[in-house]
Amino acid sequence: MKSGSKHEWPADSEWALWLARHAPALLLFARQQAGCEADAQDLVQEAVVESWRRQNDGGPPPLGWVYATIRHRAIDRARRDERRLEREAAAHLDNPPCWFDSGVDERERSLLIQKAMSHLPEIYRDVVTLKVWGELTFAEIAEALDIPANTAASRYRYGLMELRKLTKEVFA
Amino acid sequence: MNEHELERYEAELRGAAPAPLPEHFMARLQAAKPATEPARRTPIQPAVGKPRWPGWLRWLAPVMALAVALAGWLVFQGNFTGGSSVKKQPLAAATGFKADNVQLDEELVSSFDVVALLPGGQPVRFRCRQWRDQLVVTDKNHGVEIQQSSPRVEVVPVRFETY
Numbered sequence: 001m002k003s004g005s006k007h008e009w010p011a012d013s014e015w016a017l018w019l020a021r022h023a024p025a026l027l028l029f030a031r032q033q034a035g036c037e038a039d040a041q042d043l044v045q046e047a048v049v050e051s052w053r054r055q056n057d058g059g060p061p062p063l064g065w066v067y068a069t070i071r072h073r074a075i076d077r078a079r080r081d082e083r084r085l086e087r088e089a090a091a092h093l094d095n096p097p098c099w100f101d102s103g104v105d106e107r108e109r110s111l112l113i114q115k116a117m118s119h120l121p122e123i124y125r126d127v128v129t130l131k132v133w134g135e136l137t138f139a140e141i142a143e144a145l146d147i148p149a150n151t152a153a154s155r156y157r158y159g160l161m162e163l164r165k166l167t168k169e170v171f172a
Numbered sequence: 173m174n175e176h177e178l179e180r181y182e183a184e185l186r187g188a189a190p191a192p193l194p195e196h197f198m199a200r201l202q203a204a205k206p207a208t209e210p211a212r213r214t215p216i217q218p219a220v221g222k223p224r225w226p227g228w229l230r231w232l233a234p235v236m237a238l239a240v241a242l243a244g245w246l247v248f249q250g251n252f253t254g255g256s257s258v259k260k261q262p263l264a265a266a267t268g269f270k271a272d273n274v275q276l277d278e279e280l281v282s283s284f285d286v287v288a289l290l291p292g293g294q295p296v297r298f299r300c301r302q303w304r305d306q307l308v309v310t311d312k313n314h315g316v317e318i319q320q321s322s323p324r325v326e327v328v329p330v331r332f333e334t335y
Contacts, residue, residue, distance in 0.1 A: 023198070
């Protein structure tokens with residue numbers, strides 16, 4: 001794919017397939033990190049483009065990089081513009097975008113999971129999101145969140161237990 | 173919660189797939205595809221058929237340049253003190269030195285990031301690159317080759333990230 005410097009990189013099909021497969025989970029993670037939907041989309045775009053540019057061997061970047069970049073960019077934004085984010089977060093809570101794909105029958109269930117995830121402490125929520133929907137390994141999660149792999153594993157277990165308590169209405 | 177319950181609950185959660193991207197956002201991402209392969213620096217190619225000077229002879233380059241300049245100055249002085257009305261010639265013409273090949277190149281020696289803290293405690297990141305600029309001037313007719321190598325440091329502040 002990258003043998004000639006004039007070649008298109010990445011190919012349109014490779015780029016589109018990669019986005020179709022991973023972008024929904026990336027946006028889900030970004031929505032949890034950002035104060036509003038617009039910021040979440042900006043974070044995903046910046047992180048995806050930057051990670052692909054950094055990947056010099058021509059293949060797609062490791063997903064852990066992309067998630068890590070989203071997280072750090074979100075921290076940068078929060079530091080840079082705290083007041084604006086507070087206002088937008090309040091507006092975000094009034095009319096939050098739906099985090100999960102849901103038909104009519106599953107809408108209530110999806111909203112309950114979203115609400116439960118919102119109430120989950122951030123340290124658990126990040127790990128649960130990256131493991132369940134991002135499909136990262138604990139080693140990749142550790143790299144993305146700058147924590148030891150064992151910590152990621154234990155946070156995941158505690159996070160699932162907390163989430164189950166919060167969603168016991170729909171999950172037996 | 174035992175392992176079996178954990179796995180079952182995890183599978184149930186996975187049943188709720190992340191929402192698909194809004195169409196306008198997917199179109200935006202599609203359009204944001206990196207345009208071309210990142211540029212790579214080509215290594216410096218040694219001149220074909222010319223032996224590279226050993227490192228300990230590198231000092232000859234500045235000495236040679238100095239000698240050429242001195243010779244030019246002497247010629248200029250001779251013309252001036254002799255009261256000659258001969259039209260002044262350029263230095264290169266006066267010394268007979270005529271460059272028929274000039275190569276300019278730069279070599280990336282190292283690249284690293286440095287993180288520092290501002291007085292307010294806010295982290296800042298600098299991307300540091302050490303370059304070596306090289307100039308090679310050759311006059312094949314006189315068998316002269318002048319090489320000049322000088323280091324250069326480039327420091328660029330970038331946004332704070334972990335890698």
